[in-house]
Amino acid sequence: MSIHLEQEVADYSDRRMRLAAAITYYADWLDRQHGIDAERTLRLADTATSLRQEKLVVAFVAEFSRGKTELINALFFADHGQRLLPSDAGRTTMCPTELFANADEAPSLCLLPIETRRRSESLAHLKRMPIEWCRIALDPADPRQLQESLKKLTETKAMTAVDAIELGLWNGEDPGERHQLHADGTVDVPAWRYAMVNYPHPLLQAGLTILDTPGLNALGAEPELTLSVIPNAHAVMFLLATDTGVTRSDLEIWQKYVHRHVHYHVAVLNKIDMLWDELKSDSEVHATIERQVEETARVLKLPRSQVFAVSAQKALTAKIRGDAALRVRSGIESLEYLLAHQVIPARRDMLYHAVNREVNALLDESRVDMATRLKRSSDELIQLTQLSGKNRELIEQTRAALQLEKDSYDATANQFRVTRKMVQAQGENLMSHLSEDTLDVILKSGREAMEESWTTRGLTSGIRDLSEQMSDRFQQATRLADGMVDALDQAYIRFHRHHNLPKMQVPRLDLGAYRNRLAALMRETGDFCKDPANLLLEKRFMIRRFYAGLAEEARKAFSLAKMEAERWLRIALDPIMTRIREHKQYLDTRLTSLHRILENMGTLHNRMAQVKTEIGKLRNDKVELAHISEQFAS
Numbered sequence: 093m094s095i096h097l098e099q100e101v102a103d104y105s106d107r108r109m110r111l112a113a114a115i116t117y118y119a120d121w122l123d124r125q126h127g128i129d130a131e132r133t134l135r136l137a138d139t140a141t142s143l144r145q146e147k148l149v150v151a152f153v154a155e156f157s158r159g160k161t162e163l164i165n166a167l168f169f170a171d172h173g174q175r176l177l178p179s180d181a182g183r184t185t186m187c188p189t190e191l192f193a194n195a196d197e198a199p200s201l202c203l204l205p206i207e208t209r210r211r212s213e214s215l216a217h218l219k220r221m222p223i224e225w226c227r228i229a230l231d232p233a234d235p236r237q238l239q240e241s242l243k244k245l246t247e248t249k250a251m252t253a254v255d256a257i258e259l260g261l262w263n264g265e266d267p268g269e270r271h272q273l274h275a276d277g278t279v280d281v282p283a284w285r286y287a288m289v290n291y292p293h294p295l296l297q298a299g300l301t302i303l304d305t306p307g308l309n310a311l312g313a314e315p316e317l318t319l320s321v322i323p324n325a326h327a328v329m330f331l332l333a334t335d336t337g338v339t340r341s342d343l344e345i346w347q348k349y350v351h352r353h354v355h356y357h358v359a360v361l362n363k364i365d366m367l368w369d370e371l372k373s374d375s376e377v378h379a380t381i382e383r384q385v386e387e388t389a390r391v392l393k394l395p396r397s398q399v400f401a402v403s404a405q406k407a408l409t410a411k412i413r414g415d416a417a418l419r420v421r422s423g424i425e426s427l428e429y430l431l432a433h434q435v436i437p438a439r440r441d442m443l444y445h446a447v448n449r450e451v452n453a454l455l456d457e458s459r460v461d462m463a464t465r466l467k468r469s470s471d472e473l474i475q476l477t478q479l480s481g482k483n484r485e486l487i488e489q490t491r492a493a494l495q496l497e498k499d500s501y502d503a504t505a506n507q508f509r510v511t512r513k514m515v516q517a518q519g520e521n522l523m524s525h526l527s528e529d530t531l532d533v534i535l536k537s538g539r540e541a542m543e544e545s546w547t548t549r550g551l552t553s554g555i556r557d558l559s560e561q562m563s564d565r566f567q568q569a570t571r572l573a574d575g576m577v578d579a580l581d582q583a584y585i586r587f588h589r590h591h592n593l594p595k596m597q598v599p600r601l602d603l604g605a606y607r608n609r610l611a612a613l614m615r616e617t618g619d620f621c622k623d624p625a626n627l628l629l630e631k632r633f634m635i636r637r638f639y640a641g642l643a644e645e646a647r648k649a650f651s652l653a654k655m656e657a658e659r660w661l662r663i664a665l666d667p668i669m670t671r672i673r674e675h676k677q678y679l680d681t682r683l684t685s686l687h688r689i690l691e692n693m694g695t696l697h698n699r700m701a702q703v704k705t706e707i708g709k710l711r712n713d714k715v716e717l718a719h720i721s722e723q724f725a726s
């Protein structure tokens with residue numbers, strides 16, 4: 093394995109952990125500030141947890157036999173001294189395979205039987221049902237056992253042609269596939285539908301997840317790969333092979349599954365060793381490869397720099413044998429460089445910026461809060477100093493003025509109650525737009541419309557309806573939230589102008605990410621419906637399953653949007669409530685202390701000493717806050 097790659101992944105993991113630790117430190121600090129920021133403390137704890145669990149997903153997508161599995165072995169697992177995943181001739185992985193490390197469970201290979209495709213539950217749902225999976229324990233200390241166990245990924249089984257057609261595993265009308273039919277009316281199909289490999293490899297432990305996919309058939313028949321797994325990957329490697337060039341099905345995969353991918357996607361032209369010809373000079377061989385690379389770039393409409401020419405097989409051999417020259421010739425290094433110096437840093441920076449933005453907004457508020465508290469205490473101290481040695485009358489005047497201030501403040505606070513009630517009522521209204529019941533109704537009517545109108549036009553208009561209804565809900569929720577923000581802003585301004593409360597900015601509720609996710613889903617669905625192959629009568633079950641996948645994804649988007657809205661509701665309202673309460677407490681304390689001083693002038697100096705201690709403590713907190721801020725600056 094390349095040093096760069098190992099280092100970058102370790103660094104990525106390291107920075108994530110450091111950032112998470114800094115966030116936890118800040119959350120503890122907030123917690124100590126009289127616990128007034130419970131909501132933010134919780135939010136920060138959430139952010140720290142998701143940072144610690146963050147995975148970087150790299151997916152390998154291509155037609156059957158282009159060398160995906162071999163490339164995964166070469167890039168990540170060459171330190172095994174042999175092929176970890178089966179990719180030698182005649183034995184290739186038959187099902188989508190996810191490789192990751194989960195320290196909470198023992199290393200294992202979990203396999204989902206192909207027959208589960210008959211059922212309408214989504215993959216995501218089945219992933220939560222261990223009973224459906226066949227589990228094999230893996231022993232990382234025993235390479236032979238490991239390799240033997242992973243051979244399961246290549247298993248096939250005989251299935252009657254009728255069943256195979258129904259499950260979308262075989263197409264008898266395709267001349268290219270017809271010959272697979274055996275005399276006894278069966279065809280060989282993959283034994284497993286999906287595999288999950290939990291394996292304690294350092295790269296995986298550092299947060300890398302790898303997705304290996306089989307060919308076009310599996311992609312088409314497993315909607316969740318299209319709807320969710322591949323679009324959510326941080327990088328997609330699309331493979332082609334020199335011996336086949338860009339075939340029609342290669343192009344179909346590229347156009348349908350990879351090209352639109354918003355994150356990193358690159359094309360890898362594999363098997364360049366097949367062009368190595370000892371009768372030709374190096375420069376002639378190089379020119380041949382270059383021609384094919386350029387042709388690939390042209391057909392895929394990619395810049396030349398996004399096409400990588402490699403030999404996965406020679407790279408693996410070179411790494412296992414420690415043959416440096418062969419390794420260079422295999423071209424693997426440029427791909428490692430891409431992963432190490434572009435894909436991983438891009439993801440790391442994105443994560444870092446998003447977290448920093450969130451934390452910095454909170455830090456700004458903490459600083460304002462600190463300044464406000466310090467100012468209050470020093471104002472009080474100045475006043476007490478001025479009163480010391482003065483007569484009762486002057487103190488009584490001060491008390492009366494403060495009482496007036498408090499009365500006026502109470503009036504504003506009472507007025508705010510009306511705003512709060514209104515905001516709370518609108519908040520409930522907002523949540524109802526994002527409720528599960530609302531989504532259930534939308535999805536149910538969508539499914540009925542689909543079942544009724546079994547034509548391309550009927551389906552497409554059904555989908556459009558569905559999409560409009562869902563995004564309409566998001567829009568209404570956003571509109572309500574905007575109204576609430578305006579009302580709260582007004583209230584903040586009132587408190588700031590008349591009572592010197594810190595100026596605060598109520599954040600806007602932003603559901604854009606979920607709206608975009610839904611829009612992307614709808615586009616995928618539209619494409620699926622337009623494809624005549626999916627509308628054949630015997631494939632209705634495929635549409636149903638596709639719909640189940642779509643519903644699951646929409647449900648996820650909805651439930652995330654709902655969580656976001658719930659969280660937003662609290663951060664919109666809670667900070668102002670706590671600050672109103674805090675200010676009231678402050679006025680109360682000052683009034684009480686003036687009362688005491690009036691009763692007994694001797695307590696004035698006690699109070700001064702108290703305020704001085706408070707100021708000292710606040711100064712320390714301020715220094716600590718500055719120290720916390722430094723950890724986020726870079």
Ligand SMILES: Nc1nc2c(ncn2[C@@H]2O[C@H](COP(=O)(O)OP(=O)(O)O)[C@@H](O)[C@H]2O)c(=O)[nH]1
Pocket residue numbers: 154155156157158159160161162163178179180181182183184185306362363364365366402403404405406
């Ligand atoms: N000559 C050559 N063969 C390769 C190379 N990479 C993979 N293969 C062979 O191509 C076949 C398919 O490889 P595999 O990784 O299983 O392909 P997948 O179906 O895309 O995962 C196997 O027989 C591999 O040995 C390569 O770089 N050069």
Ligand SMILES: [Mg+2]
Pocket residue numbers: 160161162179184185186304305306
């Ligand atoms: Mg494979």
